[in-house]
Ligand SMILES: Nc1nc2c(ncn2[C@@H]2O[C@H](COP(=O)(O)OP(=O)(O)O)[C@@H](O)[C@H]2O)c(=O)[nH]1
């Protein structure tokens with residue numbers, strides 16, 4: 515994916531004007547809190563595509579996103595549209611599809627699980643491959659910063675340390691604060 519994938523997102527990214535809608539993609543491993551994030555951000559008014567989990571990952575949660583989570587909201591006066599990806603590897607062909615034209619992306623991580631951190635490393639690489647230069651933030655969920663310092667976490671998933679921000683996706687204010695930061699990053703590049 516890194517070298518062979520089509521580089522669609524950067525080239526197709528529209529200009530950001532005052533009237534523009536900022537498109538933000540919410541990605542990350544299975545069970546990291548993506549659907550929770552999109553749902554909390556839009557105050558429960560999200561369109562989802564959750565289905566019952568059919569395999570062994572059922573131990574993690576009962577429903578999983580098979581196409582996308584979607585919703586729109588205002589963030590500090592900017593209209594934002596969110597597209598949450600499915601996290602399971604077999605749906606990864608959806609990631610560049612949903613990433614088309616995005617201004618920025620959020621990578622939600624369950625920082626407490628080693629397996630999730632390893633999966634995040636390959637998701638970081640995949641997005642760097644098909645969306646080079648597009649700004650992003652890692653929303654670190656369930657993160658014990660004393661046990662896992664930011665520098666260590668950032669080095670493990672191979673992102674700059676200042677890209678890692680603590681976030682509780684169940685809390686709307688936490689999601690909104692993170693989105694404000696992401697919208698600012700998207701604006702800087704416009
Ligand atoms: N305890 C706790 N549970 C969370 C947190 N974030 C998400 N969850 C739960 O973790 C499960 C997986 O979240 P979900 O948003 O479906 O993950 P997704 O696969 O990334 O869309 C759900 O049951 C959430 O309610 C968190 O910060 N703390």
Ligand SMILES: [Mg+2]
Pocket residue numbers: 548549550578579599600601
């Ligand atoms: Mg989901």
